[in-house]
Amino acid sequence: MRLRGWLFVLCAAACDRDAAPPSAPVTSRLFTEELALPSEQALLAQIDDALEKKRRADVDRALDALEPGEQLEHARLTQLALDRQIFTLDDLFRVGDDLFAYQFRPENGLGNGLAGHPLAGPYPAPNLRRVQYGAFGGPDAMACAECHSLGGDDGAGTRTQNTFFRGDGDRTLAADERNPPAVLGTGPVERLAAEMSCELAAQRASAIAAAMTAGAPVSMPLVAKGLSFGTLVARADGSVDASGVTGVAADLIVRPFGWKGHQATVRGIVKEGFRVHMGLVPLVEQHAVRDGLVPAGTYGDGPWYDVDEDGKTIEVEDGMISTMVAYLAQLEVPVVAPPSDPALRDAFARGRDVFARVQCGGCHTPTLQLADPLLVTRPEQSENAASPSITVDVARDGLTPKIEPIGLADAPFGVQLFSDLRRHDLGPALASAAAQPSEGGAIAPTQWLTRPLWGLADTAPYLHDGRASTIDEAILLHGGEAQASRDAFAALPDEERAALRVYLMSLRRTPKLVAP
Amino acid sequence: MNRALALVVLLAACGDNLAPPPRADCSAYAPPPTGLGLDAAREAHRRAALRQHLRYREALEPGYVMRETRLVADQARIDRGEVCAQELYEVGRILFEHDFTFADGLATSDAAPFHRVQRGRAGGPETTSCTSCHWRSGPGGAGAFPDNAYLLGDGDRISSADARNPPSLIGAGVVQALADEMTAELAQLRADAIARGRATEVELVTKGISFGTLHVDARGNVSTDDVRGIDRDLVVRPFGWKGTARTITELVTEAAAAHLGVQSEDAALVEDPLELGGGPPEDPDGDGIADELTSGQATALAVYVASLELPINAPFESPDDLAHPAGPTQPYLVDEWARGRVILEQIGCTGCHTPSLPLARTVVAITSPLTAGSVMVDLANGTEAPRVARDAATGTYNAFVYSDFKRHDLGGENASQHVHGGIATRFYLTRRLWGVGETAPYFHDGASVTLDDAIGRHHGEAEASRLAWTQLPREDRDALRVFLTSLRRAPRLVVP
Secondary structure, three states, rough: OOHHHHHHHHHHHHHHHHHOOOOOOOHHHHHHOOOOOOOHHHHHHHHHHHHHHHOOOOOOHHHHOOOOOOHHHOOOOOOOHHHHOOOOHHHHHHHHHHHHHHOOOHHHHHOOOOOOOOOOOOOOOOOOOEEEOOOOOOOOOOOOOOOOOOOOOOOOOOHHHHHHEEEEOOOOHOOEOOOOOOOOOHHHHHHHHHHHHHHHHHHHHHHHHHHHHHHHOEEEEEOOEEEEEEEEEEOOOEEEEEOOOOOOOOOOOOOOOOOOOOOHHHHHHHHHHHHHHOOOOOHHHHHHOOOOOOOOOOOOOHHHHOOOOOOOOOOOOOHHHHHHHHHHOOOOOOOOOOOOOOOHHHHHHHHHHHHHOOOOOHHHOOEEEEEEEEEEEEOOOOHHHOOOOEEEOOOOOOOOOOOOOOOOOOOEEEOOOOOOOEEEEEOOHHHHOOOOOOOOOOOOOOOEEOOOOOOOOHOOOOOOOOOOOOHHHHHOOHHHHHHHHHHHHHHHHHHHHHHHHEEEEEEEEEOOOOOO | OOHHHHHHHHHHOOOOOOOOOOOOOHHHHOOOOOOOHHHHHHHHHHHHHHHHHHHHHHHHOOOOHHHHHHOOOOOOHOOOOOOHHHHHHHHHHHHHOOEEEEEEEEOOOOOOOOOOOOHHHOOOOOOOOOOOOHHHHHEEEOOOOOHOEOOOOOEEEEHHHEEEEOOOOHHHHHHHHHHHHHHHHHHHHHHHHHHHOEEEEEEEEOEEEEEEEEEEEOOOOEEOOEEOOOOOOOOOOEEEEOOOOOOHHHHHHHHHHHHHHHOOOOOOHHOOOOOOOOOOOOOOOOOOOOOEEEEHHHHHHHHHOOOOOOEOOOOOEEOOOOOOOOOOEEEEHHHHHHHHHHHHHHOOHHHHHOOEEOOOOOOEEOOOOOOOEEEEEEOOOOOOOOOOEOOOOOEEEEEEOOOOOEEEEOOHOOOOOEEEOOOOOOOOEEOOOOHHHOOOOOOOOOOOOOOOOOHHHHHHHHHHHHHHHOOOOOHHHHHHHHHHHHOOOOOOOEEE
């Protein structure tokens, strides 16, 4: 005891003696930055919104703990419920918001029950599989929000959240790796693509009509939203030669979703996401099995009403898909938010000029004009043929900021997405391992949709598999049709490259409070 | 007394508390505002604005974040008490959120920069930031199933590796403090037994947890054959699913190397180092980037992680008026919650998931393996709220960790493929249940979507409790689920 006391005194003395008088604090720019914050009024409104969502989620979680199933009950609207037409778009947004975050479970149909089946893989039901198996998929996730988490729900995925598509269920290196893109602004993008497809279809129709009238082939340049899609040749017999068509599938349907542009609608990506990532087979797909419209064994060998043999007959039906579409279509769009610091603002302005000068905008078209902001989604199951569709005004409904009016009569809205929604050859260095199947025909390994750059600041690491840790790396990896722009960028002096990076970092999501 | 000997005695007596008093103006720092008020809202937006500002800076002057944080978190200055813990917290947070670039030292010299499945003890890397895997329910949280790490694999096949779901980091400061105290007490028990100078048996009990028996013979030889749930060196290692890391600094150092390919100056000094690569000491991974993370930056990261808030241990709250969910609230499902807590004990879960451990001192030392210098984090006043609080009745600080900090045999059903840190394949550290309600999916591999599934996977030493659970009437299982789900983070505002 005495020894310990003595040691303590000695120790305290020694520790004190060791202590040099602390010098002046280190000054760092990290601690002295002037940062602009929202007004108190804006903060209070955001707190209310954040709390509302949090409290609702907590009550649902508590109820669900007591009685499993409650949570999904509140995050799912059936077509039957939608048919009553008592739900507002706000209601659909709230329910879809919860659904986006909901972690599905085996009792909801997550995964499959295909024991001993090649589609099932080596693990017990629900047969989670981090690397997907062919077109069958995973399941490799339990919730949408699990892979769209960067910068908050609906954002891009981190590099760990990459999906391994069309693999052998085990080998990461044998799969087609994709970094999850953000799902903000998908409503306006679907509308843009639909208008472009419509323009192209009209040009095809008039070419065919001209060829049939003339009794000779007619060559028609294809242009949508002022962007060239190559040339279509219509023949006198009403057939077409699409070999000269560029940037779009031969069916002239612009598919703006997915890194290669393989899906045309939000409804399409929602259905695909449920099925390949969570093993939730939409009822409309089960009906296709019943009706022999998809090859037997595509989703498993079970009876059509439980084709993946997990004991769940209705996993995702029309109402749930429509709710999710209505939610996604009402999300905000990313913005161009110039920095407030004067020096950075100069760099931003120079960067915008550089972007134009090296012709990034040749494909990353800053603004596309939208005429009709009404997105309509319809139930697909045959028994719902008479059910009402849901219409979202993507310029008005839901979260702000929204696409903005630009004062043109024929195209009232500007969508600042920085993409031409065309596919381009990006060269062999970026090529995927294999061609990607799509309704409009397989998409070649070197072909990629021009990635919309909006929201870029919140999506590092970059490119389709997240291989680029910086903007510079991402730009320098561009080849093929982008080779000239890439070379022009590589030849820029350092300060112009820096300015371009500052400009690109201003493409971001509007910051907002959440209580996660 | 010989001066060198005196220094050794002093070092031993001071333990790791050689930290000099901090700069006088450090006391002016208030703890970071958390919660749901205006201050917390402003702070959340300030952090987001700073994050965006740093992106611009990084765009303008690549390497900005690493350079500036290196300047502030200089280990020599930290060792002299010139850097406040709160400044290290801010720097650590910036580094925790930072997207590392190849120029910062991300990845190794391997031609393929990323490996989703790790290559043996050489690691991945599989990602670019700490937050990419610790994000659920706010910064420092757990990871989801897609975020799983695949450890000790062949660099390609998922099946070759041990899947590990990223655990939540909140409460880590208190966890290290508890483990440090337990380790010190066990070392004292051993030292006392040896000092006795005769054959003796010591029950290794610290904080009420028994780690078996130590046998010492008359000559001072120690037998650890009857030691249980801990390594033979009697060091409590509370981090990692198997209990492989002793301190937050070790955890940070290992994680940066394995998951980011970012090697700290301390990397070669941690107890169970990865294979760092054949490069020179300043660039072990040979990617041409020297000193990727300084000891001071690792310290800053550790201070940040040590300062994350504690989870809460209370019933859910429900709004008084469901039509106005942001209004006042009251406790919800209180009876079920209370009953669930009792059932946890009745069926023997608390035999390993010890509800609470007493904390003797409310500081934790974040020590640099390189310089042995420490910075002290004040767990009762300086960290994010909620913090560890004094129990008015007993006067002690109790941390409701729901863990005994011991390793247990969970049965062959749960055996890992590989041996981690010399730990037998069936053994896992008792997972702390605090905060568990927000960490689905559960278990080390994140393969349990529900709590029921996770409970049902307990075997080995937990077999009896699992069986007791299967016998429970439905309403008892429901109550247990309510209680476990209520173990969560205090609601807080963030701008993600």
